Amino acid sequence: MMDNRVEGIVRPGADIEAQSFAIIEREVGQHGYDPLEWIVVRRIIHTTADFEYARITLFSSGVVERAREAFHGGSPIYVDTRMIAVGLSPWRLGWYGLRVEVPSDDLGIMEFARRHGITRSAAAFRMKAEKLNGSVVVVGNAPTALMEIVRAIEEGIAKPALVVGVPVGFVQASESKEMLIRNGMVPFVVTKGRKGGSTVAVAILHGLLECARLIDEKGL
Template sequence: MYIKNPMEIEDKSMDIIDEVMGDTYFSKEEIIIAKRMIHTTGDFEYRKIIDFKEDFIKNAIETIKEGTTIFTDTKMAYMGINKPALEKANCRLKCFIDDERVFKMSKELNTTRSACSVDLAVSEGIDVFVVGNAPTALFRILELYKEGKVNPKFIVGVPVGFVGAAESKEYLREFSIPQISTVGNKGGSNVAASIINALLYMTVGR
């Protein structure tokens, strides 16, 4: 026999994760987000590599409450974000990775579509960024910030991988922007989505 009730499964999962959180120093709110990242990956190590900066949660929730537009770098993160919760919060989600303008720009500049999709987002006035995959997207956001072209309300910076991902997140942590990131290689679109979902549930409930 196995548990078949979805909310029962989730509640029990969260209880199991709770048991290992004793060696962390997160705030009560931070722990909610950390737990959802662990829930998504099955990886307890996340509790040791998550970094919150500049009142991330407070700023993120305030921004969400205003009904913001959120950029994501991948369709997987886009897909993973809970749409009923997003609607309830009166927020919108944008992913430009398949936008024709992005394809064109990427060829012209010989850079990633992820980076180009950031340019397009900024040109449309978006100032909330969720990066789960592409270091080049995160680097591009920070370049545009330094050039004074965007002032991010908050950044979820959890690119994954072995080329530039760790460095892009280290670079992000140099900036006084409300942010969450991970130290090292780990991250991903699923992790990015779990963070936004945790914030949405904290704001509008489940």
């Protein structure tokens, strides 16, 4: 019997995805991304049906290769929401045997946040700051979490392998991303402005994993 699966997706689903990618390629046309960065941006557009991401997604130099190195090293992935953790494909994570941590799930976060007068998301990453060294950090929801991560980097407490900073919203979302860009001490992927979210964060991480896999298999 012929196998109807394509790397974690049944064949009809893979065919629809390929058609969607072709439509995206046609409608976007020329863009300024290199081939690997474009894999990530195309994945975001596929997830959101929002072509503005072809203008607002920003990569620091060499971040795709840095992500690949982190995956090969088995770096843990720290995320700001359980939605991101649930959204990540187990079979993609399985390529590199990666584990996902959600700091805000830890006991004692609420009391720590109350005592320090900060949000739960900021408290979660403040408590985990020293564990972020060499990790992949992904923020899709909480600007205060991203601001706390940048603060820890600037103070020399944490040095992640890379940061995906795409919090969504109207309060501090854009500002937190600009903080990460200005910091410039760690590789990053951001979506400038108010747009982002957990689904975008998942799409970016999936795209980075796919890039790493392509480099490994084809030497791109």
